Amino acid sequence: MAKCVKYYDFGKPQDVLKVENRHVQNPGPGKILVRMITSPINPSDLIPIYGSYSHRIFLPAIPGYEGVGVVEEVGPAVPKELLGKRVLPLRGEGTWQNYVRASAELAIPIPVTIDNLTAAQLYINPVTAWIICKEILELKPGDALLVNACSSSIGRIFAQLSKILGFELIAAVRNDIHTKDLIELGASYVINTSESSLVNMVRELTNGRGVSAAIDSIGGSCGNELACCLKPSGIFLSIGLLSGKPVDWKIISQKGEVKLFHLRHWNKQVSVKKWHETFEQLISYISEKKLKLMPPYEHYDLIHVKEAVLAVESLDTNRGKVFLKSELLQL
Structure with missing residues (x-):
């Protein structure tokens, strides 16, 4: 069993977010199972919870668009070389959970030169x-x-x-x-x-x-x-x-x-090749110290998601990012 954040209705995050147990499912063909390390909380993560995009959000839903984790399992026909690698599991399930299933071909490998908190907000x-x-x-x-x-x-x-x-x-x-x-x-x-x-x-x-x-x-x-x-x-x-x-x-x-x-909209039309080239360019700028992302403002365990969201909405987080960390792995 693992934990996830979920909402069944639209509304204020303080009212509708729930932390639940969830069975960890096998990744399936073309998929990977990623054990999450940390995910940032962005305004774009919170807007759907309030219901602004209710016409395209299917409830119940797990929030979170980005984050970084370690590949725990790979599905059929997925290279086993991915096992144990840090990746961004993007455009799959919501990232506010201990384990995320995502497309193997869209996963972004993270080099050792980039720390977890930077990698988590690369998207x-x-x-x-x-x-x-x-x-x-x-x-x-x-x-x-x-x-x-x-x-x-x-x-x-x-x-x-x-x-x-x-x-x-x-x-x-x-x-x-x-x-x-x-x-x-x-x-x-x-x-x-x-x-x-x-x-x-x-x-x-x-x-x-x-x-x-x-x-x-x-x-x-x-x-x-x-x-x-x-x-x-x-x-x-x-x-x-x-x-x-x-x-x-x-x-x-x-x-x-x-x-x-x-x-x-860009995601829908971009090729897999261009998708990876875009991240490779940004990763190179970060590795060369030409681009730096927000420093951490505060860390919260996944089970304390409501306190984390409150910090995002009430504090001057232009000084740094608020992150949700999995209790399964330490930063």
């Missing part, structure tokens, strides 16, 4: 940021990118990618707590929107031209303001809705080209 934010910069926006030297809520985990990755790819990043934040960090990571400018007009500052920094692209994670009036910073041929890309309020799409569509990005 959602790094892949999203990389695909946006390289494939969606096709950013290059001379381009200017504006990102709001930029002190977030993904915002910090955009800052580092600006240094790697050579584009200019203007980071919009609500206070100066993380300004120094963002500049050190690669941001060209940081604008504190609680003290300065975002539109006026961007116009000043770009000599009146506006930015090539803007990435909105907030929505509402913040997203509307972001769109006003675009140059005439600029791209407005929505990747989140932290405010819970949509932007005014009529206004946005008049300011520039509108795009949306959902990682799940």
Whole structure:
């Protein structure tokens, strides 16, 4: 028997999450069974629990989109060389459990140079940021990118990618707590929107031209303001809705080209070869110290998942990630 986190109804995680015992099943053809080490708690893990994606979530469900573990068993026709290897068991079962069954061909091997806490968060934010910069926006030297809520985990990755790819990043934040960090990571400018007009500052920094692209994670009036910073041929890309309020799409569509990005859509069309190449590129940047992910903020045993979620929702986790660890393995 092993433990898993499960929810049978949509609602506040504190109300609907349950820790249950679960029989560990054999992996089956083309699958692997992974003994989990640790999983981060991301906003994208919590949003489905509240019911925002209820039309495509089948209950009961196990949360968790990413994490790292060790291959315990392999199914028929799966190379036995995978046994004992650390991998990311992605796009299979939810990762908030002791054991996860996942596709062998989609599992991402983790080199010894990368620690568990870094490996566990290699998927959602790094892949999203990389695909946006390289494939969606096709950013290059001379381009200017504006990102709001930029002190977030993904915002910090955009800052580092600006240094790697050579584009200019203007980071919009609500206070100066993380300004120094963002500049050190690669941001060209940081604008504190609680003290300065975002539109006026961007116009000043770009000599009146506006930015090539803007990435909105907030929505509402913040997203509307972001769109006003675009140059005439600029791209407005929505990747989140932290405010819970949509932007005014009529206004946005008049300011520039509108795009949306959902990682799940990219997953559906990406080849297995390209999937692995993407992770290999990101892993190489991490190994070369060109890219670093969020440090740990706090660790909780899987059985204390409600306390862990409360920490995510009530504390300033821009200082680090909250992780769920399996009691079966130590970090």
